[in-house]
Amino acid sequence: MHYVIDQAKSLEATVLYRIDGTGSKFIVRATATGLFSALGHNPTISIADFEGEALVDPESLEKSSLRLAIQASSLAVTDDVSDKDRAEIERRMHHEVLESDGYSEIVYECSKISASKTGDGEYWVALNGELSLHGVTRSQPVSVRVKFNGDILHAVGDFSVRQSDYEIKPISAVGGTIRLKDELKLSFDIVARKG
Numbered sequence: 001m002h003y004v005i006d007q008a009k010s011l012e013a014t015v016l017y018r019i020d021g022t023g024s025k026f027i028v029r030a031t032a033t034g035l036f037s038a039l040g041h042n043p044t045i046s047i048a049d050f051e052g053e054a055l056v057d058p059e060s061l062e063k064s065s066l067r068l069a070i071q072a073s074s075l076a077v078t079d080d081v082s083d084k085d086r087a088e089i090e091r092r093m094h095h096e097v098l099e100s101d102g103y104s105e106i107v108y109e110c111s112k113i114s115a116s117k118t119g120d121g122e123y124w125v126a127l128n129g130e131l132s133l134h135g136v137t138r139s140q141p142v143s144v145r146v147k148f149n150g151d152i153l154h155a156v157g158d159f160s161v162r163q164s165d166y167e168i169k170p171i172s173a174v175g176g177t178i179r180l181k182d183e184l185k186l187s188f189d190i191v192a193r194k195g
Helices: 002-013 083-097
Strands: 015-019 025-029 044-047 050-056 065-071 075-077 105-110 113-119 122-133 136-149 152-162 178-180 183-194
Touching: 050 183, 075 083, 105 136, 122 152
Parallel strands: none
Antiparallel strands: 015 050, 015 183, 025 044, 025 183, 044 075, 050 065, 065 105, 105 122, 113 122, 122 136, 136 152, 152 183
């Protein structure tokens, strides 16, 4: 009986925050390597279509959880390149790398959280969740600076992903003399609102 009461109290204390995709940014950076990498392109890719929610326990952030879903087809090159190069990079990214038609959604789920307060309404948060990408699910730690301001949650951070961990084939050009490094750098600046 006490467990049921405690669980009900915990749910009452939880606050739902929904990610505001229009006020948020999520970027992927890839780096060229190989013999002629100086001639290559280090693509910067924006993630335009993502949504999610955080269930936050303000009394104990460790009891919070997060779910974020990205539409793989929404990834787009943001660099200053010709329309022809942009179209080719995006075609290869969606058809050869992400295989977006078969793996349309990228999902991050986390309920293992540790947090330390760094200021008034500010926290350093360590997420230890699972990333599902290209049909593979793996543990993915993410460090985040979180700030609560009224009805708004603001989260900023970055992390790295190795494509080979998700059975993604490395992409190359010019007979393999230019290729992308296995490691991708991701950064985010996310706004979520109570609701």
